Structure formats: structure tokens, C-alpha cells
Amino acid sequence: MSPTRSKPASPPQADDRPAAIAAATRALIVERGFEGLRTRDIADRVGINIATLHYHVPGKARLIELVAESLRDDFDLQQARHPRAGMAPTARLERELLDFREAFTEDPERLVVMAELVQRARHDENVRAVLQPMLEGWLCHIQAILADGTADGSFRADADPRACAQMIVAALMGFRRLPDAGPASFDAMARELLRGLAPANRKT
Secondary structure, eight states: OOOOOOOOOOOOOGGGHHHHHHHHHHHHHHHHOGGGOOHHHHHHHHTOOHHHHHHHOOSHHHHHHHHHHHHHHHHHHHHHHSOOTTOOHHHHHHHHHHHHHHHHHHOHHHHHHHHHHHHHHTTOHHHHHHHHHHHHHHHHHHHHHHHHHHHHTSSOTTOOHHHHHHHHHHHHHHHTTSTTOSHHHHHHHHHHHHHHHSOGGGOO
């Protein structure tokens, strides 16, 4: 009997190709940055030819949309794993911080790709057009938690929900760039964010 030979990996089926293209693009962004992204490398990583890639992703704008959609889907799945229904505002905000910590420690690629898109959006209208609704949705989500908390006394009554949401999102987005970024320093930052929102009679 001749020795068994391993077969090369099969290219993804047509229905799976957009997801495979998004995954390959994300991996290449992590490895090389947005500036180093090439469609030929994406096609090679997926195992398809350039014509097939262009069929599923006819232009740069669609490629960016595909990556952004995959990020949004990942965040949605994470939220589904940690339901917030019935939680008090403080617990909901703590869960948001824990979700970010989970992504930072267990799925850092997601945050690297998001940071690359944010950087690129500063001078690329296509990226900005896709990314702004995602970031605005995140801000509004945090803002709603803070508004509920200021209304029921969970947070400081004088806290500005929009400004505080911007502060929290900015802190989270910038955290991974810090020289001492790690779980312990993240936990310390999260405690201070929550402490800064607590009513005066609850601060320690």
C-alpha cells in the first residue's frame, strides 16, 4: 500500500468566500498594516484567483465594508454570549468593559484591525464612511447605558452621558497603544473609569 498523502486545503465554497476573504484581509492587515495590503495576497491566502476575488469584492470600498461587517459580527456575537437584559446600568457598563478586556486578551487581532481602520479613516473617505457608523453606534450604546445610570442614581447625576461615553471609548481604543498595556493595567483603568462615574456617596 502506498503511503497516504495529505491533500492540499480546498478553496472555500462560493457561499463561504466573503467570510474567507474578510478573514484573510484581517490577517494580512495585522501582519503588514493597511498600507501593505494587496489584493493578490488576499486571493492567494484564500486560495482563489484574482478574478474570483473581484467577483465577490468588486472594489476597495466593498473590501473595507466586508472587513467592517466581520468586525461588527464579532462584536455582536460577543454581546450575544453575555446578555445584558435586566442588568442595572452599572453592571451593563462593567460588562462592556469586560467584553473589551476579553477581546484584548483572547482576540487581539480584532482590535488591531479596528485600530488600523481608525488610523486609515483619517485620510481615506471610503474607510471613514464605513467606520463612522460603527463608532457612532458604539458611542450611542455606551451613552444609553450612562443616561440610564444618571437617571436612576447609579452614576453621578451631573455626568454628561455623551461626553463620558466619548471618554470611555477613547480610553478603550487607545489602551492597546500604551507601553504597559496588559490585563492588570486594564483592570486598574476600568476601576478608575467606574469610580469616576459613581455618585459621591459611593466613592471610596
